[in-house]
Amino acid sequence: MSTQNDGCEGWRTGIDYCNSLLVGISASLLKRLVNIQRTSARIVTRKRKYDSISKDLVELHWLPIKQRVDFKILVIVYKCLHQTAPEYLSDLLHVSTSHRRLRSTSTASFILTEHKTKNSTFADRSFSCYGPKLWNALPEHIKTASSIDIFKKLLKHHLFNIAFNQ
Numbered sequence: 001m002s003t004q005n006d007g008c009e010g011w012r013t014g015i016d017y018c019n020s021l022l023v024g025i026s027a028s029l030l031k032r033l034v035n036i037q038r039t040s041a042r043i044v045t046r047k048r049k050y051d052s053i054s055k056d057l058v059e060l061h062w063l064p065i066k067q068r069v070d071f072k073i074l075v076i077v078y079k080c081l082h083q084t085a086p087e088y089l090s091d092l093l094h095v096s097t098s099h100r101r102l103r104s105t106s107t108a109s110f111i112l113t114e115h116k117t118k119n120s121t122f123a124d125r126s127f128s129c130y131g132p133k134l135w136n137a138l139p140e141h142i143k144t145a146s147s148i149d150i151f152k153k154l155l156k157h158h159l160f161n162i163a164f165n166q
Contacts (some may be wrong), residue, residue: 033065039055063159063160064163071156075148077112093128094112095112
């Protein structure tokens, strides 16, 4: 039995492979990847080149490229915080320790130390800088998900809503 998404596995595998390296890429390179995604959606939905594809992307429930990259990085952060990622990655993240407990802070939630750089640099794109920045911006109910599957589901829904303003 075939679904509409079966035809898109090739491009998704190619784009998702090492996509964490795509953090902070130039607008022109991002546009190229977006065009690949949109072309793939046209193939899957059998639309012509100049037909609008925006509604189809929503119906396919495909995250845009930037959100796909953020999704991948946040999944790795979640795995690091729950000791299911390689140690070399976990060592790059540091849980913030505060001397006072705020009412808004949950015991199950982690706040990560964000590394500050002087200017927008290549270092800002590193996992140890970008991962904590994304993680700390997540809503509490996503950060405290009880399993990786629940986390992924909540995170995809959250990023999808941000991307398509729903």
